[in-house]
Amino acid sequence: MDARAKPQRLTACSGCAMAPLCEAAEPQPGLPAVSCRVRLERSERLFTAGEPQDAIYAVRAGFLKATVPVPGSGEHIVRFLLPGEVVGLEGIEAKRHATSAIALEACEVCEVPLRRAQFLSDAYPAVAVHLRRLLGNQLARTQSQLAALTHLSAPQRVAAFLLDVALRWEDRGYAGRAFRLPMERREIADGLGLTIETVSRLLADFRARGWVAVRGREVEILDAESLANCPRVAKA
Amino acid sequence: MDARAKPQRLTACSGCAMAPLCEAAEPQPGLPAVSCRVRLERSERLFTAGEPQDAIYAVRAGFLKATVPVPGSGEHIVRFLLPGEVVGLEGIEAKRHATSAIALEACEVCEVPLRRAQFLSDAYPAVAVHLRRLLGNQLARTQSQLAALTHLSAPQRVAAFLLDVALRWEDRGYAGRAFRLPMERREIADGLGLTIETVSRLLADFRARGWVAVRGREVEILDAESLANCPRVAKA
DNA sequence: CGCCTCATTGAACTCCGTCAAACCGTGTGG
DNA sequence: CCACACGGTTTGACGGAGTTCAATGAGGCG
Numbered sequence: 001m002d003a004r005a006k007p008q009r010l011t012a013c014s015g016c017a018m019a020p021l022c023e024a025a026e027p028q029p030g031l032p033a034v035s036c037r038v039r040l041e042r043s044e045r046l047f048t049a050g051e052p053q054d055a056i057y058a059v060r061a062g063f064l065k066a067t068v069p070v071p072g073s074g075e076h077i078v079r080f081l082l083p084g085e086v087v088g089l090e091g092i093e094a095k096r097h098a099t100s101a102i103a104l105e106a107c108e109v110c111e112v113p114l115r116r117a118q119f120l121s122d123a124y125p126a127v128a129v130h131l132r133r134l135l136g137n138q139l140a141r142t143q144s145q146l147a148a149l150t151h152l153s154a155p156q157r158v159a160a161f162l163l164d165v166a167l168r169w170e171d172r173g174y175a176g177r178a179f180r181l182p183m184e185r186r187e188i189a190d191g192l193g194l195t196i197e198t199v200s201r202l203l204a205d206f207r208a209r210g211w212v213a214v215r216g217r218e219v220e221i222l223d224a225e226s227l228a229n230c231p232r233v234a235k236a
Numbered sequence: 237m238d239a240r241a242k243p244q245r246l247t248a249c250s251g252c253a254m255a256p257l258c259e260a261a262e263p264q265p266g267l268p269a270v271s272c273r274v275r276l277e278r279s280e281r282l283f284t285a286g287e288p289q290d291a292i293y294a295v296r297a298g299f300l301k302a303t304v305p306v307p308g309s310g311e312h313i314v315r316f317l318l319p320g321e322v323v324g325l326e327g328i329e330a331k332r333h334a335t336s337a338i339a340l341e342a343c344e345v346c347e348v349p350l351r352r353a354q355f356l357s358d359a360y361p362a363v364a365v366h367l368r369r370l371l372g373n374q375l376a377r378t379q380s381q382l383a384a385l386t387h388l389s390a391p392q393r394v395a396a397f398l399l400d401v402a403l404r405w406e407d408r409g410y411a412g413r414a415f416r417l418p419m420e421r422r423e424i425a426d427g428l429g430l431t432i433e434t435v436s437r438l439l440a441d442f443r444a445r446g447w448v449a450v451r452g453r454e455v456e457i458l459d460a461e462s463l464a465n466c467p468r469v470a471k472a
Numbered sequence: 473c474g475c476c477t478c479a480t481t482g483a484a485c486t487c488c489g490t491c492a493a494a495c496c497g498t499g500t501g502g
Numbered sequence: 503c504c505a506c507a508c509g510g511t512t513t514g515a516c517g518g519a520g521t522t523c524a525a526t527g528a529g530g531c532g
Binding site for chain 2: 486487488489490496497
Binding site for chain 1: 518519520521522528529
């Protein structure tokens with residue numbers, strides 16, 4: 001029998017970025033359907049960098065991380081994936097995964113075969129536009145992240161991270177102020193280019209200031225304003 | 237009369253990433269043509285973040301920089317643009333520029349109207365595929381850069397930067413070992429998330445080791461192997 | 473309870489940023 | 503032709519933000 005833990009919440013497809021590629025206008029002969037059956041446990045891989053790619057994916061429940069190999073420095077996190085978000089776009093034409101996607105907790109993922117995406121793009125200009133929009137938005141977001149991580153101080157990075165997750169969590173329709181970070185400190189640190197200890201210290205610092213309530217992996221934003229204006233130097 | 241300096245070299249269109257969008261199979265009534273006339277002087281802007289966008293661009297001659305605004309920290313460089321490379325893809329459907337593009341020297345840029353790109357994508361699946369490939373490759377590259385800049389040490393970043401430019405310069409058909417960096421140290425430092433002084437010191441250090449020959453903005457790679465294996469700590 | 477992993481806290485170190493001065497290359501004017 | 507000015511670059515000395523090393527604390531699960 002299947003002893004796998006069941007993901008807590010399923011996201012409504014209505015808010016999913018992949019929706020236009022799932023709801024095909026009419027079924028076509030030989031058009032591969034969306035298979036939504038992919039279940040993952042913590043630290044299971046959805047795909048791995050370097051492998052041939054034949055699908056793109058939307059997260060239905062649970063958090064994942066996207067990593068890229070850095071020559072001489074192992075794999076590093078470039079992005080956390082929340083329910084409703086899409087992953088695998090970078091290889092949509094290269095047909096080869098540039099990143100790995102790894103579950104941070106029990107997850108459910110929808111798989112859209114590339115053949116399906118391509119057919120729908122060719123048949124419906126609106127789908128092609130949607131795909132380009134997803135790609136473009138993802139690129140813009142990654143560029144902003146790149147500039148932010150290389151120019152913000154450690155406290156600013158942690159503050160920005162908390163606000164970013166809160167905002168995206170809220171966009172999914174949940175209450176944005178309180179949420180759970182399913183990843184470990186090690187993974188938060190990796191994604192921010194910091195160390196475990198620095199992240200831990202800064203979270204403690206933010207709590208001492210009354211900006212957040214943190215207990216383990218549960219987080220509540222108490223003062224978003226102060227977090228957003230977090231100064232370069234934490235000591236006050 | 238036009239006192240503008242003439243760009244030194246024009247790249248052959250054959251190697252340009254935008255080529256499939258310029259060479260339209262057959263002229264269509266009302267299809268906007270590619271206009272290749274954009275000339276820029278050092279520090280002139282091709283476009284600015286936040287502005288409405290109605291074209292994408294390919295660099296024909298000269299270097300540019302792409303910057304994004306970072307809240308509370310001004311504009312920062314996310315990418316240098318070499319001849320034959322494409323810029324503006326992130327806004328192809330958002331219709332609004334997420335980045336600014338600024339000339340680092342006398343430049344010539346080809347402008348492809350979005351209407352043209354969209355028409356060709358709808359009419360020719362191969363063009364749509366090409367656009368998605370450009371977008372995907374750019375995304376993959378930006379993700380790698382993100383992970384590298386947040387996890388590599390200062391010496392490793394400078395070494396990686398030199399090798400990256402050398403490789404891209406070689407891809408354009410020039411001799412890759414020796415090239416000119418038209419940007420100032422300030423701009424190199426900004427793109428790498430470092431300071432002018434650190435960049436200057438590390439270039440001097442690399443020269444002292446015999447890894448590169450640097451005189452002003454002229455660079456020659458002497459020992460690519462050592463640069464690629466540049467240790468986390470420069471001191472030996 | 474006992475064991476393990478993850479998280480927190482403390483202390484010492486170090487890479488890199490900051491401040492400051494000297495050094496160039498280039499253009500300008502006498 | 504040289505003197506001068508000016509922006510960019512290099513080099514030096516110092517300090518601090520963040521890492522590294524180390525020890526303690528807190529959950530989770532058999």
